[in-house]
Amino acid sequence: MQLVSVRDMLKKALDGGYAIGHFDVHNLEWIQAVLEAAKEEKSPVILGVTEEAVRYLGGYSVAGAIIKSLMKEMNITVPVALHLDHGQSVESCKSAIDNGFTSVMIDGSHFPFEQNMKMTKEVVDYAHPKGVTVEAELGSIGGQEGILKSEGPVYADLNECIELVKHAKIDSLTPALGTAHGPYKGEPVIGFDKMEEISNSVKIPLVMHGGSGLPPEQIKKSIALGTAKINVNADNHLAFSKTVREELNQNKELYVASDYLAKGRSSVKETVIGKLRLFGSSGKAIK
Numbered sequence: 001m002q003l004v005s006v007r008d009m010l011k012k013a014l015d016g017g018y019a020i021g022h023f024d025v026h027n028l029e030w031i032q033a034v035l036e037a038a039k040e041e042k043s044p045v046i047l048g049v050t051e052e053a054v055r056y057l058g059g060y061s062v063a064g065a066i067i068k069s070l071m072k073e074m075n076i077t078v079p080v081a082l083h084l085d086h087g088q089s090v091e092s093c094k095s096a097i098d099n100g101f102t103s104v105m106i107d108g109s110h111f112p113f114e115q116n117m118k119m120t121k122e123v124v125d126y127a128h129p130k131g132v133t134v135e136a137e138l139g140s141i142g143g144q145e146g147i148l149k150s151e152g153p154v155y156a157d158l159n160e161c162i163e164l165v166k167h168a169k170i171d172s173l174t175p176a177l178g179t180a181h182g183p184y185k186g187e188p189v190i191g192f193d194k195m196e197e198i199s200n201s202v203k204i205p206l207v208m209h210g211g212s213g214l215p216p217e218q219i220k221k222s223i224a225l226g227t228a229k230i231n232v233n234a235d236n237h238l239a240f241s242k243t244v245r246e247e248l249n250q251n252k253e254l255y256v257a258s259d260y261l262a263k264g265r266s267s268v269k270e271t272v273i274g275k276l277r278l279f280g281s282s283g284k285a286i287k
């Protein structure tokens with residue numbers, strides 16, 4: 001199957017009361033792990049690549065080519081979207097779109113609102129004629145993910161959410177509401193009332209970043225309040241690193257890199273399967 005945008009998968013998820021998992025990928029093993037998990041679970045899935053991961057992988061064209069080739073070799077028939085995560089500029093989003101990404105996030109959340117809206121609209125105007133979907137962000141997600149660092153969460157403003165959706169015509173919205181990138185220190189305080197208010201007002205799928213480590217009941221509540229896409233990154237890093245560390249510590253003679261990387265890959269796959277089941281998307285790719 002060809003890569004698809006997130007339009008249909010998010011609409012079906014919103015209507016069906018479940019969420020689509022967005023998993024950041026950083027190397028060949030992670031891409032294989034996420035695709036295998038989605039195939040086994042018969043689940044739609046979104047592979048996310050940040051600008052940093054694009055550089056690590058060797059460029060936008062490389063990221064697109066690896067994923068497309070693996071989908072063919074692995075006979076992947078579930079819907080898969082390739083998404084630029086936290087695109088920092090209009091140019092980054094255009095590069096991703098020109099290289100086969102089917103969805104992009106333009107993250108202008110750290111700019112003044114007017115500037116955020118202007119750059120978001122510019123990306124939408126470039127993306128939509130090509131069938132590519134666009135996600136935008138308001139407020140500030142806590143924690144750190146690569147070069148993105150925040151002192152603490154700042155909740156999104158309802159009126160700005162309404163304005164942005166109305167004028168930029170985005171496909172999905174990330175309203176920061178208390179989640180954070182990276183492992184949580186203590187239980188996060190999620191603005192559920194505000195989530196409901198925003199969801200009822202903008203009537204498009206909401207996205208939750210910082211989905212790693214959130215208690216299952218908070219995940220389920222978010223889905224019930226209009227969250228249709230949940231981003232996961234830290235939990236896969238933790239699983240991969242723990243497994244590889246243990247393998248190397250337990251066997252000091254081990255030197256074949258593919259032996260321990262394959263174990264790390266399996267742990268990412270298991271983590272992803274757990275998330276797909278938690279989000280309720282398992283089995284949703286069956287026609």
Ligand SMILES: [Zn+2]
Pocket residue numbers: 086141145181209210231
């Ligand atoms: Zn994020």
